[in-house]
Amino acid sequence: MRKHVSILLSALLLAASLHSCAGSEPDPAVPASDPVPQIASETVPETEPDRAHTPDSLPALDFGGATTVIHARGDNESLSEIYSEELNGEAVNDAIFERNVSVEERLNVSLQCFAGDGWENYDNTVSAIRASIQSADGSYDIVAGWSSRIPALSLEGVFLDLNGMNYLDPGQNWWNASAIRELQVGNRLYFVTGDIAKTMLSSMCVYVFNQKVAEDNHVENLYEVVREHRWTLDYVYALTSQLYRDLNGNGEKNLTDFWGLVTSCINDADAYMQGSLVSMMTRDEEGWPVLSVDEEQLADLVSKVYRLDWENPGCYAITDAETNVRDTIAQDKALLASTRLAMVVGSLGDMESDYGVLPYPMLNEAQESYGTRVQDALSLWCIPIDAKDPDLSAAVMEALAAQSWRTVTPAYFDIALKSRYSRDPETSAMMDLIKDSVYINFESLYNRAIGQPWFVLRNLMPQKDKNFASYWASNKKLLAKNLDKAIKKLKDLD
16 A cells, blocks of 8 residues: 555656646646645555464463473374474475474473374373373373374373363364364363364365366266255265276276276275264263264165165275275276375375365255364374473463464465365365365264264175164164263263
């Protein structure tokens, strides 16, 4: 605005100067004695600070150079969200490095990362964390635990209740609101997650499609299908059931052939639960979870996923966790594949054909919105009861989360995912939709601690079993009993 006003003033002065130099007579319509016209000043409206400069609620703090040890899962995906050794020019790595330096300088702390086991041996890590806390040796100030295993430890009273802690502000943008709400148990909160966990983005479950294959087979614009609320399990079945070709002519169906959909019946099957917005719990008057299942909805979901996987001539469904179905997409031998966003980045970034990313399909068109599963590779952040200074731990978590929201998430999501790996603006918009549809609930995060109620599809689909009524009849009493035991343990912590 100031630049435009300056240019206007200069133009007026120049015009006046030229007019004077030319010796022109004064305009008779303007008396010579009139004052020089004044340019009205414009008030620049106040604007909200941009994301990078959005303030948090932390006061000025100085922890005197104290060391803060963060316990992390020992695989690269989890470690890389916490620790970066040096700047290397890669946007996400550098954002994490600079975030850590910023937090260290702001709070006068020294951040250290302790690497536990990877997911294969994480049960050993859970035992080690338990032993460390029970011995009160204060080894860890913060635990960024694997969401598949770490919730069970909260039943043993080894983590602090984060509600009302100094410096921790769960209502801020950088904490995931659905996780905060669903992880409350009896007005206690043992875990938080959000932008502090890059794995929340990388673990989002998605469909990926090969745009060349779509064009070659005259598939309508799938982005439009999603936007028009037609992207359902029935739609995916109708689309993919016509797309199979025996490429080598040997009469055997395998991954060397051409498919409409390639998928896994294990991890990928779990995501249809969130995709259909399934809920298996209600809350009693004191906020404790109670098993409450819409059996008709779940029976319908099981039937439709079974039809998609096993009654679909265009679907190649695998029953193990090792086969890489994404290679088929990269080789232009499949239209659709189910996967995680991290696998899209790792496996498809260099593929020759363009690809797109879509949310998981809905159960039906009557569903209010899409739902996105964050696979249990997610990290949940908590504070051990033997932490040396809980205020320090809470302040570090809040500062890391806030700075992650300001700089790390934009680097990962906007630069790495939406720009570098997305091949068109529409895919970028789909990623926004997928992120905004993240559906985190108590029963999926506490799943293993309460008898695994969330693994309905994972248990049935590999067995090629669609009899939900029989499955539920033989399991619901045990699941309710396991839930009651878990809730009793939490209540007894008083």
